[in-house]
Amino acid sequence: MVLKIFFPTCCNTADSGLVVGRWIPGQDSAVVLAVIHYPFIPAQVKNYLSEIQSQSQVDLTVLGSWSLPKAGQEGMDSFLKDLSTIFPHSRWLQLSREIGKRGFACRVVHGAGESPGGETDQIVFVHYDQRKVTLSQLHPIQEEGATEGSSELREVFHTVARSGPLFQLDRYDEGPLKLTHWQSEGREGSILVELFKQASVPLCVLLTWLVSLWRWLCGLRILNIWPVQFISSKLSTCVQAAHRTHHFQTVFTTKKATSHMEFMRKANIFVSFLVDVALGLLLVSWLYRENRLSLLANTLVPVADRVAKELQELLEWLMGAPAGLKMNRALDQVLGRFFLYHIHLWISYIRLMSPFIEMILWYVGLSACLGLTFALSVLSDIVALLTFHIYCFYVYGARLYCLKIYGLSSLWRLFRGKKWNVLRQRVDSCSYDLDQLFIGTLLFTILLFLLPTTALYYLVFTLLRVVVVMFQGLLHLTIDLINSFPLFAMGLRLCRSYRLAEGVKFRVLCEEPGTPLHLMMEINPLKCSSVLQHYRTPTYSCYPRDSWVALCKKLFMGQLIYPWKHKTTKTD
Template sequence: MREQGITDDMKWTVFVSSYILNKSSCHLFGKVIEENSFVLISDMFYNVRGCEKSIGMFSELASTESRTDEEGSQKPTKELFIDLHCNRDGNLSCKMTKNFETLNCNLVIFDAQQFSDSYFMSWDNLSTVSGNAVNILTKEIHSREPTLRMPLIYQLHILWLFCFQIVGFLLDNRVTRFRPFSFAASCSSLLVHQTLRRQEYLAVRNSNISSLRTQLGLVNVCCRQLLDCVLGITLTYFFIYYNMTDQVAALIITWAYEVAENLNSLVEWLMGAPAGLKLNKQLTEFLGHFFLYHIYLWKGYLGVLQPVLSSMLWYSSLLGLLGITAQLCFLRDVISMMTLHIYCFYVYAARLYRFQVYALSAFWRLFRGKKWNVLRQRLDSVRYDVDQLFLGTLLFTILLFTLPTCALYYVVFTMLRLVVLLVHELNDKIIQSLDSLPLFSVGMWCINSRFIKGDILFSIIPHSKRDESSTFSLQIIQMPFGKLLRRSENPFRNAASQHYHWSKLIGDLVKGHLIYPWVEVSQS
């Protein structure tokens, strides 16, 4: 028999479940992955197809001397064999033999129950801390048929889907998908929000409930909806119990009249010499009277709305049954309705300003002998006669000298529109925070539950005797709160909100393009 040697070309990693170490002696069952030099040993591989044959032995030694005697009695084998020992001092030693040679190996002790309990360790491409080792380990541990961890939550979500399916169907059906109805629905934040909720419920119904990620998302969605409805019903109770509809209606009407009076004063100020600026008198008076007449019409609209506003608020308070997010969406619609005149002023001023900027750029190309080719999207050279140049000069002069007056109105009403959009953005952020809040994950994170742990921690176990092999402890620890929120994102909602970059926003404002909600595509 040839002499036993030690190979140095590769180092194996042996993963051993901590459950095995609690026994006095046993056979080791597991899986050998030769292409990655991994050996996974766990009690869960017992009587599993492909793992019926023992690949090693584990035993406890009385002392270090008996450990040496046992090592001498162990003979190398042709097949891979693992000899795992634990002495009285608690030191572990691992010896691997294959083809009558001893292999270098590192020993990693892990708790298979921690991997099974964690929702996050079963997801793909999450365990990147230790490279491919943890990914393969989690894949093998979760290779068994997944089970439904919370059947009660699954039964409750069926009832929950049935209750909210009726509301969603009324908002999203064949009739409401026609263009006039769909356009009207897109202008209401409440209808858009409920349509997204219906799409979310359909995604839940069609999802694979056996996936742990789906189960965690389902529990988070159910808890979120429960909190949403509780807060909404509570707000509705206080709103009706204390009879606050008349007070809120009076407050809204008073505020709307004050805004109208302030706008009236602002327009009269712009009709004079605002901040000492010299404006075109005829044009500013025309624009001023135009906007003043719209303010007069707006006050008449408020007079019609005032008697019925209290009843509208009382019936709309029942939206709390759908959740507080529905009430916040309705609040956003109320703000849009009460600032409709500001939006109209902004659209009028933006259209006029954009027309002047576009015409000035066209006449500037005329002076340079250029013309914009719409079909080929380029500038072409062209000859203009004297009459065209003369007419272009007159129109260019008129537009150039009236541009400061229109630009001033555009800047003022754009600033007012941006203030309204800022209020909408704050309201939307609150709604998005409530919609994306993983309530179950946050609650489990606060009590340090094993279900929400998802980070990897390797720690070395010191040995009293130094050798070439090392022993590590692999643990699943709690992840940071920010990382928890990112991993617990709602898997059933893919609606991406529209974001504005500062460069695009400033460019659209300078060019006079309308910003949210009707965003026009800039064309060069």
């Protein structure tokens, strides 16, 4: 039988005293948490452990004694051995270390007396960094209170992490007991942390009230009427504002995080917001220097005129013989003049708005103070407004093309003696008379010969629309990256890799003759890809999307592609 003793490295040079820890249930292992120094009163030790046990919910007990010979403590070993009769135990560990040796000696004393060594108990010491184990989180994360099937290693991490109240007593505190543990030299930065906690509570209450006021204003009845609600759901700026409001409500709540994932989610959102605002302020400082907004406004109108002129030349090319293709002359002229009229309206609109563009950009640039994501959302909405005529062309072409495709498919079923059953949503057999077949053949021929002209316009404007959607998609991907990237978790992984543990590894620390085997437990950090997978913050774009096959099918059938629509999933 192998007895494993997990021993903290901070206690290697502790003064002689009692070893406090926990026996892992179901495992032949013990976790040492602290050493209580001599002198002490056994009754005070029992009362202190019972108090700590009620606070930490960890079954703490005195595991045995620890002896490190020093001058003036010659009779300490015999005194510590006699303490086994005072504290209740099933096994009593007598740990001792000699000056100049790295290894420990250990004897296990059972309730009925001393057990014979060698065959019965083979002891292995596993040394661990108590600070790292206390602050680390072992993955995969288990739900709070889930102990079924827990491994020995997970029980060790769980025991050390839950023993926080035991580590609050340091050597500077006045009390009847003196302990050695990872914080016994003093808790670093504790005063600053406590001051920050005390100051954050009223600030969070104020911010929570402001967020609630903002949500109340957004929930007014006048803002929930159909036109306002429809437009706000299509504007990226409104969607991002709603998303940030939800984030603020999560971060600024005064409720303490009850789990590791909840704490990491709040920390990631808070750090992401700070970085977002910092990038936005840098953008503002760049825009409002050297009169860059005026230069941008003066460039925007010529660019819009240039795009409109290029579209006009493209339509004139389509109204001729594009690439030598023979088009239906009448339909080609009707579609070309229809789209040219829209371009004329768009140019007139741009000329009307040109005197106010610089002022609009000046106020729009201030939105970057709320964060780079707001600036990118406003840019996406500006691009959508400036290319609204392209969207209209795409909708007109897609609807006309879709009408002809569905008409041809319906008439093709007529030739095969079939029809679409609307009630049962299937194709059934059907008999047609001669007049119906004649009218169907005539309509099929007309639609078939008009299809190339319509398909060419649809193809050209779909490509233009895809270019605009790809640019907006790049902006949305940048916004999504800033909103969802776990900056706090990634910072922990890079700066304090032990905080996020994927496992452990062991190396031989000491193998001296006459002493048990000593191993050193080191923490394996979580991979960066796993950090992104576990701690990525869900955003408004994290919904199931259409596959590429479904997208190509929609484009071929002429169905409209809306980048802001997502498939909904039903959850039980």
